[in-house]
Amino acid sequence: MITFNHIQRHYQLGSQSVPALKSVSGEIQSGEMVALCGPSGSGKSTLLNILGLLDMQYQGDVTLNGEAVPRAPKQAARIRRSQMGFIFQRFNLVPVMSALENVAYPLMLNGLDRKQQIAQATRMLDMVGLQDYIHHRPDNLSGGQQQRVAIARAMVHHPSVVIADEPTASLDSKTANLVVDIMRDLGHEMNTTFVIATHDSRMASRCNRTIELLDGELHAHNSNLGVISWAS
Template sequence: MFHSPVIECQGVCKAFADGDSVIKAIDQVDLEVFGGDFICLYGASGSGKTTLLNLIGGLDRPSSGEVFLDKHPLSHYSDDELTDLRLHKIGFIFQSYNLVPVFSALENVAFILQMQGFSNRDALAKSEYILQQVGLSKLMHRHPAELSGGQQQRVAIARAIVAQPKIVLADEPTANLDSKNSEQLLQLMKQLNQELGTTFIISSHDPQVIQAAERKIELADGKIIHDSLA
């Protein structure tokens, strides 16, 4: 682990209106994430794990407080600038996959690289390699509707890591995988973490993921109640 925080949350709150009441999905969270961290956010459903990931990745903006990426406050970025930031620095693995239905698995993964300016040939070659790494070499020309939930999840994972982003945010990445594929995914993420220094923040209920994490952060009612680094 390195010493300078790549992500900082300072007094971050996210509130939602629910009828006449206000629900604090995230409540006064202070957090430092360091380059090379391998973190698991865990806690009961509704504890705020997904909301915190979305705030860190700039997909959502806090009601109060500030999120910093490399010392730069995300509130100073326009929506277009945040999109560009996510394209080049942050890989996302969503619970809902977010795959493009008219693209094959290979095209879904290559699309990120093409948007970054890679040639079509290089984008496809890199994407083929990463799909082999997640065990989908024989299925890369199938469309999402022709793949199982677990296979779609592995395409989403390949897409998130193909460009070797500085940070990967993963929301329940093993939720639709069997234990063998979960273990394979964890090994791949660990390899990226150790060899490239990729920072991982993973939300999960999976004991396998929680155990594999070097740093474990427990949330309850939108607050951090335990941080193994503290």
């Protein structure tokens, strides 16, 4: 479970302090697939970065699996490596590495031996339907295939949370639906929580819930909590 309580984040623009988040609170249950939605400037990317331990310059409290997340950079990095995966709009694959090497990279960072790296990375690429492309480099893969490699990389070490930033924005509808299906299936199988910032209604409608942000605040909906709405 992820909880965030009274999160405030301000950015300094010259002599002005501009609020990006205004005392935002909520919780995300283990295994949920939750979409953070809202227009540009609503605060969703800021909240995503805070929940992903990429931004520590905030006020408030965040807990992961019942424990307060550390603010120290080295400790936060250790948690990101061991308990989190990340998926980006532009894939962020290492261009000189094969699909297998890209997926194995987090395992190397976590200290697994080469045999384990290859075995687990190969299995993950098989799970996302890329068993025939393990030796291809990113520039020899389509956009959808690159995103599937990125999903395999994010999931290969069985993280408790995956943070995804606009994972379907650059994909056509058919490919986007395939990517969402893969994320949902892997999330269910591994009981992984997905927190996804998106403008894409295709993505949001397939998530368990949406959290709507507007001008740095949670936008009220007809729900028990008053701030979170169930996606249809």
